[in-house]
Structure formats: structure tokens, C-alpha cells
Amino acid sequence: MKKNLKTSSFFILTILLFICSCGSEDDSSTSTKIIVKNLVTNFDENPSINEVIGTIQATSNYTLSFRITSQTPSGALKINPSTGELSVADPTVFDFETNPIISASISIIDQIDTASSTATININNLDDIASFLSTSETNYLAAADGEWVIIEEAEYNALANNLNDITKVATSDDDYNAYESSNLNAPTSFTAANNNGLNMPSSSYVFAFKTNNHAVSSTNKVKQSSTSVSDGFIDLGSVLPANIVGTNCFVLKGSNNPTTDVGYLGIYANKSISFKNVAERHVATGPEDVNTLPNSANQIVLYQGLSTTQKQW
Structure with missing residues (x-):
């Protein structure tokens, strides 16, 4: 009789321990849920x-x-x-x-x-140009579409290095930085376009520009053609703001005129602009403010544009 009682007590204790153990595991799992x-x-x-x-x-x-x-x-x-x-x-x-x-x-x-x-x-989606301007951002944001705005050379370089699908047009960095210290010395104002293969891809926008001047000017213009290096030019944006002697950099607010084919970048200059002599006839020119350039010379005129096939403003 005592043996049976001991056996029954053992089974009851085992069941109680099992139930307590299961209950403890369930509580722990619930309390640690993330x-x-x-x-x-x-x-x-x-x-x-x-x-x-x-x-x-x-x-x-x-x-x-x-x-x-x-x-x-x-x-x-x-x-x-x-x-x-x-x-x-x-x-x-x-x-x-x-x-x-x-x-x-x-x-x-x-x-x-x-x-x-x-x-x-x-x-x-923001205006990427504004994002990479520092000292010139306020003037840029206040400008009307189609207006060229003066910027610092460091800002021009920041745009070249940070925006997408950039092509440097008309003059290479090496040629621009190795110019001859004299101007083109034309008897009148003139229009020029470099014919050195540094052109804009089709469907691209010019949005920044720089040039090296030998005298102050307030009549220079940027020109663009989708026809050829010697014909079909149109004015791109407003007249450039007054230039100083040396490098001048600009950005175009709201550029909205993409090339329709391979694009050529030109400049209308008021007599004074730096150049580099080269062995081949690498510039097409015409007298005064014209859209057809019948002449050529063994020179590279020192201006450069930034273009992109991806509108980022």
C-alpha cells in the first residue's frame, strides 16, 4: 500500500514540474518579442x-x-x-x-x-545647380529663366565634377590653361566656334560657360548650333553679364534648349578674348554678331561650356 502511494506521488510531482516548466517557457517567449x-x-x-x-x-x-x-x-x-x-x-x-x-x-x-x-x-527632386553653388546661390535663385549669372571658378568646377553626364565643350582644360597671353585682336567684334571635335552630344543642354578675356566687355553672347560648326547658330540665353579681365564663369538659369543633333558651341565676342595658336585651322569665325561663320584660322579661342544630356534643374 505504501509502495503504491509513493509511486502515485512521484507521477503527480512529475506532471506538476512539467506544467510549471511549460508555463515558464511561454512567458519568456512573450516577454522578449521585438x-x-x-x-x-x-x-x-x-x-x-x-x-x-x-x-x-x-x-x-x-x-x-x-x-x-x-x-x-x-x-x-x-x-x-x-x-x-x-x-x-x-x-x-x-x-x-x-x-x-x-x-x-x-x-x-x-x-x-x-x-x-x-x-x-x-x-x-531639387535644382542640382543651386545645390552646388555657394557664394552665387542667392543670385542664381533670383534670376529669371534664360539669364546668365556670374559664378566663381570653384563653383564652375563643382558643377563639372558633381552633375551627371557632363561634357566639356569647345576647349579642353589643357588648352584653356595653356593660353597665349594675347587677345584675338580682331578689328571688329566677331563670332567664333572652335572646330576641334569637342562638341555636345545630341539632346544635350549647355548650362555653364567660361571664357578668358583681355578687356572688360558687356556684350558677349553664347551661341549654339545643331547644324554645323560654321552655320545655324542661335543665341543661347541672355547677353553675358559684364566681364572682367581674366577668367569669367557663368551659369544659365533654366536652360531649356537642347541640341537636336551633335551640337557646336560658339561665342560672340567684343574684340578681346584669349586664344591659343595651333597647327590646324581649329576655329571658324565671322565678323560681328552673325550665325554663319565663313572664315577659319589656326587657333583655338579660349572659351568652354558644360553640357549634359540629363536635365537636372
Whole structure:
């Protein structure tokens, strides 16, 4: 009788221990569940490195750790592993024309559980030219469409280096920087277009321009042709602002006249502009403000334009 009682007691104790054990495991699983929210936000293009975008929202009873498992484009984002704060890792990919949406998958873990979240960043389309101007930004934003605005040479270089699909037109950097210290010395004003193969692709926009002058001028113009280097020129934008002696740089507000074929860039100059002598007849010219250039010379006139096939303003 005592033996049967001991056996029954043993079975009852075993069952009670099993029930308690199961109850303890269920409570632990519920208490450590990670609750997360996906991040969807709008963000301006052309940001600074390390600029904060947003934070992955997640809660748990334990300390959380965050990690990016994949992202498009690669290397765009970085995350604070302790707080879930997302920031800019590569500013160059935050470009609306190239990457209108930047996305990432994020893994969130605590000491027991793992969860996942996504980040979707819709890039705001801004005027990229304004984004890369510093001292001239206010004047540029205040200008009317079709108006040329004076900018610094450093700003011209920033546009050349940071905008997409850039072609340097009419004069190479090497030729521009190795000019002869004299002007073209024409008896009257003239129109010129370099015939050296540095042309604009079809369907491209000229949006910046620089030239080297030997005297102050307030009548120079930028010209463009989709016909040939010697014919079919039209004025591009307004008359250039007053020039100083030396390099002058400009940007065109609201450039809206793409080439319809291979494009040629010309300049109407009031007598004084630097040049480089070369062995071949690399410039077409015409007297005064004309759209057909019947003459040629063994020179390269020192002006340069920036063009792009991707309108970014």
C-alpha cells in the first residue's frame, strides 16, 4: 500500500514540474518579442555625408542591436548599431535623376529574438545647380529663366565634377590653361566656334560657360548650333553679364534648349578674348554678331561650356 502511494506521488510531482516548466517557457517567449515599424520618408537630394535621415523604430524588453543586411544602391546608408539611426554614407548616390528611391533591409536583434524592418527613402527632386553653388546661390535663385549669372571658378568646377553626364565643350582644360597671353585682336567684334571635335552630344543642354578675356566687355553672347560648326547658330540665353579681365564663369538659369543633333558651341565676342595658336585651322569665325561663320584660322579661342544630356534643374 505504501509502495503504491509513493509511486502515485512521484507521477503527480512529475506532471506538476512539467506544467510549471511549460508555463515558464511561454512567458519568456512573450516577454522578449521585438516590435518594429518600417521607415518610409522623403529626403532631399545632394545631402552632406553623415546627414541624419531617420530612425528605425523598434522596442523590446532587452537591449537591441541594428544592422543593415542589404541596400540599394550599395553603400548609400549607414546605421547606428545601438540606436537604429540611419544616415548618409555616400552623398553622391542621393540623386533624384539616378536613384529616385533608396531602400534598405535592416536586421534587429536582442539577446533572444530577431526581427526585420525596411527603410524606403523617396528622394526629393531639387535644382542640382543651386545645390552646388555657394557664394552665387542667392543670385542664381533670383534670376529669371534664360539669364546668365556670374559664378566663381570653384563653383564652375563643382558643377563639372558633381552633375551627371557632363561634357566639356569647345576647349579642353589643357588648352584653356595653356593660353597665349594675347587677345584675338580682331578689328571688329566677331563670332567664333572652335572646330576641334569637342562638341555636345545630341539632346544635350549647355548650362555653364567660361571664357578668358583681355578687356572688360558687356556684350558677349553664347551661341549654339545643331547644324554645323560654321552655320545655324542661335543665341543661347541672355547677353553675358559684364566681364572682367581674366577668367569669367557663368551659369544659365533654366536652360531649356537642347541640341537636336551633335551640337557646336560658339561665342560672340567684343574684340578681346584669349586664344591659343595651333597647327590646324581649329576655329571658324565671322565678323560681328552673325550665325554663319565663313572664315577659319589656326587657333583655338579660349572659351568652354558644360553640357549634359540629363536635365537636372
